[in-house]
Amino acid sequence: MEGIRVIRGMRDILPAQSIWWRWMEGRLAEVCERFGYGELRTPLLEQTALFSRSIGEQTDIVEKEMYTFEDRDGSMLTLRPEGTASAVRAYIEHNMARAEPVSRWYYMGPMFRHERPQKGRYRQFSQMGAELLGVAGPAADVELIELMVESVAALGLTQTTLELNSLGCTACRPAYRDGLVTYLKQHDERLCEDCKRRMQQNPLRVLDCKQEACNKVAEGAPRMIDALCDDCAQHFFAVRGGLDGLKIPYHINHRMVRGLDYYGRTTFELLAEGLGSQNAVAAGGRYDGLVETLGGPKVPAVGFAAGLDRILLKLTESAEAPSQAPLIFIVSRGEAAWTKALQLMQGMRRAGLRVMSDVRQGSFKAQMKRADKDGARWVLLLAEDELKQGVVTVKDMQAGADSQDKQQQIAEDQLVDWLKKKTEEVEK
Ligand code: HAM
Secondary structure: OOOOOOOOOOOOOOHHHHHHHHHHHHHHHHHHHHOOOEEOOOOOEEEHHHHHHHHOOOOHHHHHHOEEEEOOOOOEEEEOOOOHHHHHHHHHHOOHHHHOOOEEEEEEEEEEOOOOOEOOEOOEEEEEEEEEEOOOOHHHHHHHHHHHHHHHHHOOOOOEEEEEEEOOOOOOHHHHHHHHHHHHHHOHHHOOHHHHHHHHHOHHHHHHOOOHHHHHHHHOOOOHHHOOOHHHHHHHHHHHHHHHHOOOOOEEOOOOOOOOOOOOOEEEEEEEOOOOOOOEEEEEEEOOOHHHHOOOOOOOEEEEEEEHHHHHHHHHHHOOOOOOOOEEEEEEOOHHHHHHHHHHHHHHHHOOOEEEEOOOOOOHHHHHHHHHHOOOOEEEEEOHHHHHHOEEEEEEOOOOOOOHHHEEEEEHHHHHHHHHHHHHHHHO
16 A cells, blocks of 8 residues: 555545535535525436537537546446536436426535646535526526525625626527637737637637736627627626626626536626635536437526535635534543443433543543543543442533532433533533
8 A cells, every 4th residue: 555645636534624514515505405406416427428518529628627437338437527417417317397397406526627736626626516407587597696605605705706797699609709700810829829729619718718918819809798689688687687686796707708618698607815716616607508408308507516625725714613512521440430431421422412432441641631632521530439429520621720610520310411401502
């Protein structure tokens, strides 16, 4: 095993961090359920074609970032780089258009992209996403944006900026695209090599290139929202009206194009400060053609996904770790006291209390040290005297030295009730 390390861009989550993850996932599930969304769990592996067809052959994700391999039967499989494609596959496969035409789903879990790792960008990362399938009207876009903003805010991240754009539809985008290519051609000597290539295949992507020179060219480019057809313009106007009504501030970013090909009409990103270049904590948009592209009926849809690793980076900068139930620690001396301690712990755990002992069974002093190190709130002392009297000595590790509660004896048969009451008081 010597020398074998975790894979680059992937990380272990140790218990001190897991507390954060469990808390985050719990809060997010709560918010989604409050909006009427049900949890969808799909496999981590899908057929490669699912992603290349939906995300787009000429996107960075499909061209260079997928973890793809040949299965034993020769079929090509890919570790999911995102959740929308799987959700749509499931919608089609389970005949949801008939069973529940308007489906509201959320999901959480790991995604895989072979990107260059840096702060906030990993090769295995976790997303929480939500998809609303079956509704074409702007109310759906507004609901999704509200859910995105509320989800991130529920985790304590309120200093965010919402950016909004419309990418038009199959009726108006081709003409815009042509106009954009004409403009880009006039400036092509200033574009980077990647953008020269993008100009042919995916010209909209030139708009969000990070290179300084391309940036300058993009600044003067025609804007999609000036080229929207009447239907798209009306849709966008109504989405903005809904956001205004909810007092969700946003600004329009004419150059937000998103890195996945399935989008049309509304697209949005939620940005947080202090994360460097990886500042998008959530993003999404409308994808009305995807269900059909993947072989299903014509079903409109909209969704978003939030990057939990990035959100956590922000949270751990300032917030304190989510609290756990207070810890009870039993310190015992002698064989008989140890057996009694085991029985008491069994009862306490069954009653829902969080209790530990130092299983190394060292000296009283060593056990006390361990209790302190583990952050015990109460230490229960059990030795010959306590056994004889049928009591337990309880030390409150946070009570002041002269407090009455510092050390007291509680009858063994009242111990569980007493500790439950105290635990509830602390957790309040
Ligand atoms: P996306 O913009 O590719 O959209 O990813 C959404 C979020 O996932 C990003 O804003 C970011 O916070 C996080 N993220 C993406 N890549 C990484 C990475 N390598 N490391 C850490 N975090 C990352 C989608 O995935 C769409 N499926 C969203 C969607 C759902 N659209 C409609 N429905």
